Structures are given as C-alpha cells and as structure tokens.
Amino acid sequence: MSVEEMIKKSILESDMYNQTISLGTVLTILIDMTAALLMGFLIYFIYKKFYKGVVFSRNFAITLVGMTVLTCMVTLAISTNIVISLGMVGALSIVRYRTAVKEPLDLLYMFWAITTGITIGASMYILAAMGAVFVIGMIWILCNGSQKGNIFIMIVHYAGDETGDEIFRKLAKMKYFVKSKTMRNDEIELTVQVSGRQDNLHFTETIRSIPQVRDLTLIQYNGEYNG
Incomplete structure (x- = not known):
C-alpha cells in the first residue's frame, strides 16, 4: 500500500465525515459563539467611546461584532475537520477586500476582532x-490620556499685517501652531492649529470682530488635514 493510499484510508476511516454532534459539542459551540458575541459588543462600545474621527460609522462598528462571531465560527469549523481547514485556506487565499480604511486606527479594531474570534473559537477564553x-488599557492611555481638549484648524482671511499681529495677540493665551500663511494680492490666508474645548470657542467671535478680518472658518482636526 502506497503512502497516498494510506493517507486516504486514514482520512476516510476517521470521524471527520461523521455528522453526528454530541451534546458536549453543542454546548461548546453555544458557549464559544456567545462569548464571541459578547466580546464583539465590547469591541463595539470601545470603538464608539474612543472614536476620534469626524463622522462615526455605525456600520463599521457593527461589522466588528459580526467579524468576531464569524471568525469564531470559522475557527470552530477548521479545528475539528482537516478537510474543511484545507479548503478554507484555499478559499480565503483568493478573496480580495478592496474597501479603503480611512482611519488607520480602524485596523487595530479589525485585527482585535479577528484575533478575539480565533482565540475564543479555540476555547482560549483567558x-x-x-x-x-x-x-x-493601551487605547485608553494613548487615545484618551495623551490629548486634553480638542484640536481645531482655524482658517482666517484678512488684510494688512497689523491685522495679523492683532490675531496673534488674541491667541496669546491659547496653545496654537501656525501651519501656513498664504498671501494673495492684498488678502492673506492664515491657517492655525488651535487647541481648545468644544464649550470654549469664544475666541472665534473675538477674532471675527477685528475690522480687517473678512471671514473665519473653524474645522475640527482629525489628523488628515494637509495644509
């Protein structure tokens, strides 16, 4: 008997084609899927709480929950059947996901959901x-503890160097950083990064009241602005 025939015989005589499911297997599947669902909800709420982008995508957050559960299901399937595991590897190798990830931090949540589904599917709850x-803990320290208040991009169009000096005097008590200054004929465009709280934006009215200031735009900064 050749090696190939021995492998085929060992596979066919094994229990991997047996569709009978014991009560213990059913309980394991229910426990793992429930744990994956709960962990998916945890990832959902953490993502929602620490989201720092401009527009929160609820669909992406729901996808994290589904990704955790489905990854757990796949892990449960391939951990008990070598044929399915080989077929799954071949199937996933030809899948291409072309959805652009706008927030780099979203990749962390995606991998967190996938790895959580894998570990729970392998019954590694601890x-x-x-x-x-x-x-x-890492997200709380880096995303919540490293930044106090909000960061805004302020774009001001004005005329005259004296007006620019007056604008900087109004910003003297705030933390700011000049990102760009563009001069077009008699008009100057000033782009400044300003740190402040949502409920303390009165400085915009003060700057807007300067006679030579033509308009002022304030945009919440999310790390994607190129000035």
Missing part, C-alpha cells in the same frame, strides 16, 4: 480576556 484588557 487569552481573549487578557488581550482585551491590554488593548483597552
């Missing part, structure tokens, strides 16, 4: 829980 604790 690893999934400890991983969640470390990831949440």
Whole structure:
C-alpha cells in the first residue's frame, strides 16, 4: 500500500465525515459563539467611546461584532475537520477586500476582532480576556490620556499685517501652531492649529470682530488635514 493510499484510508476511516454532534459539542459551540458575541459588543462600545474621527460609522462598528462571531465560527469549523481547514485556506487565499480604511486606527479594531474570534473559537477564553484588557488599557492611555481638549484648524482671511499681529495677540493665551500663511494680492490666508474645548470657542467671535478680518472658518482636526 502506497503512502497516498494510506493517507486516504486514514482520512476516510476517521470521524471527520461523521455528522453526528454530541451534546458536549453543542454546548461548546453555544458557549464559544456567545462569548464571541459578547466580546464583539465590547469591541463595539470601545470603538464608539474612543472614536476620534469626524463622522462615526455605525456600520463599521457593527461589522466588528459580526467579524468576531464569524471568525469564531470559522475557527470552530477548521479545528475539528482537516478537510474543511484545507479548503478554507484555499478559499480565503483568493478573496480580495478592496474597501479603503480611512482611519488607520480602524485596523487595530479589525485585527482585535479577528484575533478575539480565533482565540475564543479555540476555547482560549483567558487569552481573549487578557488581550482585551491590554488593548483597552493601551487605547485608553494613548487615545484618551495623551490629548486634553480638542484640536481645531482655524482658517482666517484678512488684510494688512497689523491685522495679523492683532490675531496673534488674541491667541496669546491659547496653545496654537501656525501651519501656513498664504498671501494673495492684498488678502492673506492664515491657517492655525488651535487647541481648545468644544464649550470654549469664544475666541472665534473675538477674532471675527477685528475690522480687517473678512471671514473665519473653524474645522475640527482629525489628523488628515494637509495644509
């Protein structure tokens, strides 16, 4: 008997084609899928709480929950059947996802959802829980503790150098950084990065009241502005 025939015989005589599911298997599937769903909801709420972009995408947040559950289901399938696992590897190798990720931090949540589904599908609950604790702690420290207040981009069109000096005097008590200054004939466009709170934007009215200021635009900064 050749090696190929021995492999075929060992596979065919194994229990991988047996569709009978025991009560223990059903309980394991229910526990793993429930745990994956709960962890998916946890990832959803963490993503919603620490989101720093301009527009929150609820569809993407829901996708994180579904990704956790589906990854767990795939892991449960391939962990008990070598034939399905080989077929799954071949199927996933030809799949191409072309959806652009606008926020780089979204990749962290995607990989968190995938790895959580894999670890729960392998019944490694402690690893999934400890991983969640470390990831949440990292996100809280880096995203919440490193920045106080909001960052805005202020674009002002005015005329005259004296007006520019007056604008900087109004900003003297604030933390700001000049990003660009463009001069067109008698009009000057000034772009300034300003740090402040949502409920303390009275400086815009003060600057707008300067006689030579023609208009003022304030945009919340999310890291994607190129001035």
